[in-house]
Amino acid sequence: MSANHDRSNLLEVRGLTKIFGSLTACDYIDLNIAKGEIHALLGENGAGKSTLVKMLFGSLEPNAGEIFWGGKPVKITSPGVAKKLGIGMVFQHFSLFEALTAAENIALSLNDGSPISTIAAKARALSFSYGLPLDPDSLVGDLSVGERQRIEIIRCLLQTPQLIILDEPTSVLTPQEADKLFETLERLRSEGKSILYISHRLEEVKRICDRATVLRHGKVVGHCNPREETAASLARMMVGSEVKAVERAPAEGIETAPALLEIRGLTRKPATPFAIPLKNINLTVRAGEVIGIAGVAGNGQGEFFESVSGEVLQQDAGSVRIRGKDAGALSITGRRLMGAAFVPEERLGHGAAPRMKLSENLLLSRHATDGKAFVGSGGMVKNSAVYSAAQRIITAMDVRKSAPDPEAAALSGGNLQKFIVGRELDRKPSVMIVNQPTWGVDAGAAARIRQALIELARSGSAVLVISQDLDELFELSDAIAVMHNGQLSAPLPIAEATFEKIGLLMGGAEPGHAEHSLEIA
Amino acid sequence: MMRIELVKRPQRSALFSVLSPFIAFALTMIAGAIMFALLGVNPLDAFNIYFIQPISEVWQLHELAIKAAPLILIAVGLSVCYKANIWNIGAEGQFIFGAIFGSIIPVLFPQFEGPLVIPLMLLLGMVGGAFYASIPAFLKTRFSTNEILTSLMLVYVAQLFLDWLVRGPWRDPQGHGFPQTIQFGDSAVLPELMPDAGRANWGFVFALVAAVAIWLMMSRMLKGFEVRVLGSSPRAGRFAGFGLNRMVFFTFLLSGALAGLAGISEVSGAIGQLQPVISPGYGFTAIIVAFLGRLNPLGIVAAGLVLALTYLGGEAVQSALGISDKVARVFQGMLLFFVLGCDTLIHYRIRLIGVTLMKPNAAKLDAAPKLEEAR
Numbered sequence: 001m002s003a004n005h006d007r008s009n010l011l012e013v014r015g016l017t018k019i020f021g022s023l024t025a026c027d028y029i030d031l032n033i034a035k036g037e038i039h040a041l042l043g044e045n046g047a048g049k050s051t052l053v054k055m056l057f058g059s060l061e062p063n064a065g066e067i068f069w070g071g072k073p074v075k076i077t078s079p080g081v082a083k084k085l086g087i088g089m090v091f092q093h094f095s096l097f098e099a100l101t102a103a104e105n106i107a108l109s110l111n112d113g114s115p116i117s118t119i120a121a122k123a124r125a126l127s128f129s130y131g132l133p134l135d136p137d138s139l140v141g142d143l144s145v146g147e148r149q150r151i152e153i154i155r156c157l158l159q160t161p162q163l164i165i166l167d168e169p170t171s172v173l174t175p176q177e178a179d180k181l182f183e184t185l186e187r188l189r190s191e192g193k194s195i196l197y198i199s200h201r202l203e204e205v206k207r208i209c210d211r212a213t214v215l216r217h218g219k220v221v222g223h224c225n226p227r228e229e230t231a232a233s234l235a236r237m238m239v240g241s242e243v244k245a246v247e248r249a250p251a252e253g254i255e256t257a258p259a260l261l262e263i264r265g266l267t268r269k270p271a272t273p274f275a276i277p278l279k280n281i282n283l284t285v286r287a288g289e290v291i292g293i294a295g296v297a298g299n300g301q302g303e304f305f306e307s308v309s310g311e312v313l314q315q316d317a318g319s320v321r322i323r324g325k326d327a328g329a330l331s332i333t334g335r336r337l338m339g340a341a342f343v344p345e346e347r348l349g350h351g352a353a354p355r356m357k358l359s360e361n362l363l364l365s366r367h368a369t370d371g372k373a374f375v376g377s378g379g380m381v382k383n384s385a386v387y388s389a390a391q392r393i394i395t396a397m398d399v400r401k402s403a404p405d406p407e408a409a410a411l412s413g414g415n416l417q418k419f420i421v422g423r424e425l426d427r428k429p430s431v432m433i434v435n436q437p438t439w440g441v442d443a444g445a446a447a448r449i450r451q452a453l454i455e456l457a458r459s460g461s462a463v464l465v466i467s468q469d470l471d472e473l474f475e476l477s478d479a480i481a482v483m484h485n486g487q488l489s490a491p492l493p494i495a496e497a498t499f500e501k502i503g504l505l506m507g508g509a510e511p512g513h514a515e516h517s518l519e520i521a
Numbered sequence: 522m523m524r525i526e527l528v529k530r531p532q533r534s535a536l537f538s539v540l541s542p543f544i545a546f547a548l549t550m551i552a553g554a555i556m557f558a559l560l561g562v563n564p565l566d567a568f569n570i571y572f573i574q575p576i577s578e579v580w581q582l583h584e585l586a587i588k589a590a591p592l593i594l595i596a597v598g599l600s601v602c603y604k605a606n607i608w609n610i611g612a613e614g615q616f617i618f619g620a621i622f623g624s625i626i627p628v629l630f631p632q633f634e635g636p637l638v639i640p641l642m643l644l645l646g647m648v649g650g651a652f653y654a655s656i657p658a659f660l661k662t663r664f665s666t667n668e669i670l671t672s673l674m675l676v677y678v679a680q681l682f683l684d685w686l687v688r689g690p691w692r693d694p695q696g697h698g699f700p701q702t703i704q705f706g707d708s709a710v711l712p713e714l715m716p717d718a719g720r721a722n723w724g725f726v727f728a729l730v731a732a733v734a735i736w737l738m739m740s741r742m743l744k745g746f747e748v749r750v751l752g753s754s755p756r757a758g759r760f761a762g763f764g765l766n767r768m769v770f771f772t773f774l775l776s777g778a779l780a781g782l783a784g785i786s787e788v789s790g791a792i793g794q795l796q797p798v799i800s801p802g803y804g805f806t807a808i809i810v811a812f813l814g815r816l817n818p819l820g821i822v823a824a825g826l827v828l829a830l831t832y833l834g835g836e837a838v839q840s841a842l843g844i845s846d847k848v849a850r851v852f853q854g855m856l857l858f859f860v861l862g863c864d865t866l867i868h869y870r871i872r873l874i875g876v877t878l879m880k881p882n883a884a885k886l887d888a889a890p891k892l893e894e895a896r
Contacts, residue, residue: 311759333762344760353754364750364761367743379742 009071010035010163010194011056016065018051025051027218028065033163038185038195040205040226043215044238044442046412049198052215053165056196057089058082088161090152092168096140098274103136106155119158127154130184141274145298146177153184164188165196170204171468172297175503182208200238201471202231216240239443246450249458251478254289260462261285261340261431262321266314268307276300276486278307283481283488285431285462290454291491292477293466294502300486301466302345305435308464309342310335322431333368341365341429343421345436345466347413351420354409358401359383359390361408362423369427389426397422398448414445421449425456432456435466450476470499484508527869537867542813542824545859552855562842570841571834581833583719587791588829591616591783591800593728593822595807597735598776600816604739606752607772611657611672612780613804614679615650619781620788621683622649624702624795627709628691634708642709642785650781651774653679658773662766668773676804684797691795702795711790724786729822731779736818748772780804801832802850809857812864828853 013031017024026048033039043049054060056067058076067074069085076082082089096105103120110119120136127134132150140148149172156164166185170178185195185208199205205212205226212226214237222237229237261284268278278300285291295301306312308320314328321327322338332342342365344350352361363374363386374386387405394401397418401411408416417438424432437453438446453476457463466483467473473480479491482505489505537544553571554564575581595612602609623646626638657671688700696703711722739745751758751768759765788799810828814821835849 309760331762331764332760336762342760346756349754350756350760353750353757355753356750360746360750363743363746364757367746368762375743379744381741381743381746383741 008034010069012068012071013052013056014066014068016052016055016067017063018048018055018060019063024218026055026062029215029218029220031213031220033194033196034211035162035194036189036192037210038189038197038208040209040212041196041198041215042200042202042205042212042234042238044200046217046414046442047215047238048218049215050167051218053089053167053196053198056082057087057165083159083161086160086162087165088156088159088163089165090149090156090167090169092171094148094152096148096151098141099139101137101139102134102143102151105140105151106136106158109155110158122158123154126157130154130157130187131180132184145172145296146174149173149181161193163194163196165198167198168200169197170199170201174296174506175470175499176507177296178204202226202234205234206231214238235443241444244444244447244451246447246454246475248454248475251289251458254286254478257287257289258324259284259286259321260323261308261433261464262324263308264319264321265316266304266307266319268303268312268314271303271312276303278303278486281488283464283491285464287430287460287462288457289478290457290463290465290476292473292480293464293483293488294470294473294480294506295466295468295483296506297468299483301435301483303486304483304488305342305344305433305466308433309340309344336365336369339430341424341427341432343424343432343434343437345439347416347420348409352408352416355407357405357407358394358399358411358419359387359405361419362386362390362393365423366427393419393422393426396426397452414441417441418445418449421452425452428456428459429461431462431464433464433466436469437465437467438469438472439467446472470502473502474499482506524874526872526874527865528872529869530867533867537863538815541863541867542815542820542860545813545856545863546827548859548863549852549855552859553852556848556851560844562844567838567842567844570837572830575830575833575837580719583715583721584833585826585829586721586725588832589825590722590724590728591787591803592807592810592828593825594724594731594783594786595776595780595804596810596814596821596825597728597731597818598779599807599811600814600818600821601735601739601748602772602776603811603816604752605748605768605772606755607769608669609654609657609672609773609776610669610808611654611674611676611804612776612807613800613802614672614676615653615777615780616784616787616800616804617676617679617683618653619646619650619778619784620795620799621686621784622646622652622781623785624691624705624788627705627789628702628795631703631706634706636708638706638708639711639789642789643782646781646785647778648781650784651778654773654777654780655770658770662769668769680798683795683799687795687797693794700797704794705789709789710793711786713790720791722786722790724783724790727782727786728825731782732818732822739818744771780807806832806853809853809860813856813860828856831856 009032011033013029016026016029018026029052041049051060055062056076058078058081067076074085076085103116103123106123107116107119123134123136127150132153134147134150134154140151149169169181173181188195197209206229209226212224213220214222214224216238226234263281263283266278266281270277276299281304283291293301307314310330310332313331314320317326317328319328322335322340325338327335327338348354353364363381367374374382376382390405399415399419401415411419421437432453434453437449441449450472453463453465465473465476477494479493480497480502481491482489482502484506485508492501557564557567576585595616599609599612623642625645626633626642653675656675657668660666660671661668687702691702693701693703711724713720713722714726739748747763747768750761751763751765755765783803788795792799806828810821810824813827814824831849831852835846838844838848839846
């Protein structure tokens with residue numbers, strides 16, 4: 001297929017290469033996108049997908065290689081040039097102003113001087129014709145993540161692109177919202193538009209994509225028709241080896257096990273105008289079990305984690321109880337001393353200080369719980385003890401690194417996450433609360449982290465996992481609760497849970513607050 | 522039209538991080554030579570008078586130590602603040618309040634004498650500086666005010682308060698109306714280290730002890746770790762259980778106490794009484810010392826000696842060449858400018874972008890994806 005110079009190809013890429021210092025992020029990449037096809041770009045984190053796409057969109061300049069657009073060689077020197085050619089992009093992280101309306105946000109990027117009312121009318125018409133209903137006059141701050149994505153898509157469509165690049169579009173959607181998106185994509189394809197679809201979710205790639213290009217370590221390792229492959233064979237191409245499946249032994253005697261983490265009527269007022277208030281959250285996690293919390297991003301998970309970890313204190317000391325004792329008035333250090341451990345969503349800047357060494361980052365969360373081992377008389381840090389403990393964790397979790405004790409920022413996302421999770425596991429905490437344990441982590445490291453969390457639970461700890469990745473939650477959890485709009489549903493035992501049921505709850509369809517429900521296909 | 526952009530370098534050069542203060546010093550020399558030439562003085566003669574002659578005899582080294590002591594004491598405290606990303610710009614005011622508090626004993630109770638007087642004065646000086654520094658700390662933690670503004674404005678309050686004191690309630694009744702307090706008694710004067718060789722007093726020892734102690738704290742102790750974490754990534758600091766508000770108070774009280782100690786040491790050791798002006802801007806110059814010393818207490822000792830020399834040199838060129846001693850301020854300013862410039866270029870490189878090459882429409886369209894990249 002690489003020798004195909006068919007003029008039906010909308011975009012052809014030949015030998016595109018991008019080098020950052022000593023790292024070749026994209027190594028002689030070939031890619032063809034035909035008119036009217038949905039083309040998947042598959043690869044693990046760090047495989048070079050984002051770099052490739054940034055070169056196609058003009059945000060990065062390639063070191064070598066050619067790009068042909070409709071058979072003619074082009075130089076895409078800026079996103080403006082890309083847009084003029086007819087390339088549109090919907091980013092994974094949105095660039096929208098929360099304090100402006102949808103129409104105003106669209107007007108900002110169109111920048112053609114037409115009045116807001118005209119743009120609003122166009123956007124409304126376009127959104128309905130593609131089955132993506134959107135009120136252009138609503139404030140972005142009030143919209144759900146799925147609705148914000150629609151603004152991005154409509155903003156992109158208003159520029160009538162020939163090629164639309166979508167970066168991990170379903171990572172922020174409920175399964176039902178994703179279905180809706182797929183219908184729109186199929187409709188666009190039938191109109192002859194091409195779509196470059198970046199994802200690591202193999203099932204959806206198999207479902208909607210006509211062809212796939214698989215990247216690994218910056219190189220193209222294969223082109224294929226995803227419909228003829230299995231999820232396992234695609235995964236093997238992405239990872240380069242078999243990914244060990246996570247094993248979850250059945251939990252026994254949970255009902256009678258002691259409750260190690262209890263949350264009783266946890267309520268929190270929003271700290272900022274765009275924060276989500278927490279409303280009367282109740283949850284019990286018992287020794288030996290893993291409870292998962294599903295939910296679309298931005299439904300209060302971050303606020304919930306801050307409240308439970310003690311980064312934010314509660315008015316009512318009894319609203320968070322750890323090992324049977326009130327902890328709501330205690331700081332994060334106090335809660336750690338009661339046996340709890342925490343892994344936040346953001347690795348750099350929250351879970352770890354980027355410019356500090358791994359050994360210093362070990363001290364970050366354990367200076368109090370391991371005070372005797374790590375801090376000597378007069379507040380002097382016992383550097384050698386901290387260093388050897390850090391090395392122990394590095395070995396136990398198989399953290400790959402370039403120096404004995406590198407800065408946190410020098411590690412890849414997956415390796416840093418292994419260290420941050422390992423730092424807490426090393427304490428054998430009786431309560432472990434993890435937010436997005438494998439976000440942006442490659443498949444091998446993710447399996448290792450998940451397995452470690454299950455083993456921690458089975459050894460008698462209570463584990464609470466907050467995640468947007470439903471596959472992960474189904475792999476890990478003994479029961480799944482759903483957070484929507486600051487409220488938490490009752491946990492559904494894993495035997496009863498299905499993607500469909502959880503998806504409905506993620507959309508807000510729970511008895512009692514059905515009025516929040518989005519339109520569901 | 523050209524646009525200048527600073528682009529972050531993927532990695533810092535370790536070599537240039539070390540060399541940066543020396544390059545800055547060399548650039549200052551070049552700019553200084555140009556300045557002297559413009560003033561109609563042979564630069565080589567001027568440098569000789571400015572930098573060499575003031576430290577060619579032992580008694581002059583003592584003068585250098587007298588000038589360096591307050592700079593080092595203050596800068597060491599400020600380095601802790603700046604490492605914690607807390608911006609105390611008001612050390613000059615804390616210096617003055619340390620001097621005022623410490624002078625309570627010799628001015629109001631001159632009959633109280635003995636070996637206890639000096640330790641009590643020093644202690645009161647530290648209390649005074651810490652008290653004055655607690656005001657911006659309180660305002661920041663309670664009302665989220667910007668500590669740069671409040672601490673700076675409080676400097677002028679302190680200067681005027683001292684001025685009022687020495688003209689009003691604390692004026693020496695036998696002083697022929699001069700705005701100054703009585704001369705301190707013998708037991709209220711900070712002893713000289715080596716009276717036979719020069720005037721240097723115990724203030725310089727305090728500065729060295731403070732530098733070593735703070736160096737130990739910052740590099741070896743949990744407290745120093747806390748300062749560094751909260752300064753570099755506050756959210757990770759909160760996750761570690763370190764309180765930002767407590768850190769604001771800790772750094773302000775510590776730097777205020779050290780500035781106060783410098784203030785009372787200066788008044789008790791070098792001046793011997795309170796007068797309307799007791800500092801040639803030590804509190805501000807110490808900011809330069811802190812950065813020139815790379816916020817490292819041991820580097821600050823060296824930087825303090827260099828900046829002290831700019832004061833002595835300024836006095837020397839004034840008397841020898843008739844050039845205004847403001848030239849000292851010029852040298853200090855250039856040094857800070859070049860240090861910050863070098864540091865910036867270690868972290869960033871300059872990129873010139875020709876905007877006219879692109880159509881204005883295309884350039885504007887860039888804005889949205891730029892936002893995306895910035896995240």
